[in-house]
Amino acid sequence: MTLLKAVRGTRDLLPPETELWERVEATTRRVFARYNFGEIRTPIFEDTQLFARGVGEETDIVSKEMYTWEDRARAQSEKSQSLTLRPENTAGVVRAYIEHKMGETGLLQKLYYIGPQFRRERPQKGRYRQFWQIGAEVIGPPSAGSESPLRDAEVLEMLASFLDELGISGWTLVLNSVGCSTDRPRYVAALREALAPVKHQMSEDNQRRAETNPLRVLDSKDPSDEAIVANLPKIADYLDEASKAHFAAVLAALDACGVQYEVNPRLVRGLDYYTRTTFEFTHGGLGAQNALLGGGRYDGLSEMLDGPKAPGIGFAMGLDRLILTLQAGQAESAPTLADAFIAPLSESLNAEALALARDLRRAGLRIDLGDGAFRIKKSFEIGNKLARKIVLLGEDEQRSGILTVKNFATGEQTKIPRGELAQALQNS
């Protein structure tokens, strides 16, 4: 009988580390609310078709990284259905947008989510099979202004503010435009043409990419192929006038609010649905996984899912990596101390101690509670680890109604009437 363990690529998050997760989540909700985003919670699993059609049948995510199973039919009349743990959340959000006819409001929908996603990849540090993402989507009918470059810039500015507010410094915003739905195929065709005569000189990886996904050749980190990659056609030369103007307007808006960025004409994203603006925020010190978050515009996604025309832009941020980045900049966090530890000095005083704890907790204090079975020394040892102060409840205290309170930091010990205790603990 072997001990059961968390399955490969999954893990438990324990206190005090979870306090950091809570802080990031609270910052997310606070900052995003200022931009008038609302939270959406979609199911953790969906019809497999949603991801096949939305994310792209040929992407690695769909072709080899999804947790998919056949949900069995329970009745003759019911068909079995292929279901999949969500590998990302944008497709689910767009599905919900369509399903609930959110476009009929005529308003832009600004939605964010925080939740686990699932991909069956080889685990590494900051890369898990159940991983957490924070993301947001701005989506709506064109009449609501959903195609405007202002929306792109607003989302990017929000992210810059968010990272700043979290205290993450040293990030870099990298962005590019991959053009509209007709620009992209034209460019891919040109890439294939340019690669055909030279690809045999390239690395094995790049030869394969040249066949299967020419855009990825641009991402190549192979230094020996650098010269060839540098001479390939640029996406910027294949954008139509509207896409060029869109990108220029995004950059102008970023300039206007002082958000720093780098344009990288080779930044392409793996998902099929991206159009026009694509971006990443990168951070050093994350090893091979240096992207903190990535996103882009997806003007055609709703229609790919048989929905109305609903252009949008969004991003997804790897929370596991964000936490790693935050932890790298600080010492290991200690758990939060309670305001007081209540120590009954005999078992007969346990009930009374709980009543006291209840009063203090109702006053908003963070209180931990010992046990009268503990020797007093043990109560002090435990109290010293968990709380800033210890409140003794012994025979004397019960009789007099005056409690003994000791401050662990200063060693100072005082007597406080029970009725004044909550106030006294709050004030110190």
Place this chain on the structure above:
RNA sequence: GCGGCUAUAGUUCAGUGGCAGAACACCGGACUGUGGCUCCGGGUGUCGUGGGUUCGACCCCCACUAGCCGCCCCA
């Protein structure tokens, strides 16, 4: 999915083909109403799992599992 490195106490790690170790942590005591500092005592372990070689394996060999690093890919 591919390649490499690693796996010993709660934690960080040392270790030798012949009795399982250190530091910190933890437990008990010095101390039956006082923590931290000190002193005394205690090892709390399937040496990742399963096989193999050997008189004998924590150590050598094989497989598996897991973690880490890189690749593919990606947040």
